[in-house]
Amino acid sequence: MNKKSLKTQHQIENALFSLLKKHPYNSLNVSQITKHAGVSRMAFYRNYEQKDQILITFLRDQYQKFIDDLSDHKLTDFKDQLAVYFNFLKITPT
DSSP: OOHHHHHHHHHHHHHHHHHHTTSOGGGOOHHHHHHHHTOOHHHHHHHOSSTHHHHHHHHHHHHHHHHHHHHHHTOOSHHHHHHHHHHHHTOOOO
């Protein structure tokens, strides 16, 4: 993926998450997201087919980063893997 597409995707993701602070997900539409992101609807549809794909892509990318991080640590012990997982998600187990 080229840098411009990545930048557009990040702008759209950031816009969606920003809008979610004030509006329920179901009330948001592509026009609101693109306006808030400062990108055209055409740019949106070059990157996503629909609004749901923003979240799907974001979560897929985050999961891949976690897998890459886990692989970088070369851990085989489940407790150590969980520690990396919790650290990645910034979760503190109780």
